[in-house]
Amino acid sequence: MDKSKLLNIVRNKLLEKIQKFEKLIEETRASNSDTKSSMGDKYETGREMLQQEINNLQRQLNEALNQQAFLQKVNTESSAKVQKGALVETEKGLFYIAASVGEVICDNRKVMTVSTESPLAKAMAGLTIGQSFSLNNTSHTVKQIW
Structure with a gap:
């Protein structure tokens, strides 16, 4: 099996995942700025929930970016034992x-x-x-x- 081809498939799938997280963060930030009103505590609770969602998405994005950096170091040559890139x-x-x-x-x-x-x-x-x-x-x- 062609490991170079497989690595490219994984890279592309990971790139799609990163782009999805970036889009979700952008959309959530936009809805966060749309919630401005004079509703007092309800307003603050809603903003806090949106901020927590942004933080969660940001954490997932960072994890995907770390995986992307890791993939740059993955070797596509055959190996005799199970290791990264195998x-x-x-x-x-x-x-x-x-x-x-x-x-x-x-x-x-x-x-x-x-x-x-x-x-x-x-x-x-x-x-x-x-x-x-x-x-x-x-x-x-x-x-x-x-």
Whole structure:
């Protein structure tokens, strides 16, 4: 499987996510300035709720930006063991250890993207072909690594 192609798919999906968060923050800020009135406490509560929503969206945006920066350092060359940038096949499916953007389709195959901080990636870290690991009472065997 072409890992360069897969990495580009993940980058594009992450870019869409970043743009979505930026748009939501912009729209929420606009609605925050629209709520100016003389309603006293209700007005302050509404503004505070909008500010909390902006802070939440900003946190998610920062997380996505950090993932984007991380993807710049991901190696697309094959590896002999499970590590960041590895594409791992088990009997349960294909897993790409990079940034978590959900399921993507590459070369007509479903690939689940997972963060290096995910329990799955941590359980697989350092394993080689033929080795097994267990996660949530489910056994997995590494069949292939790219």
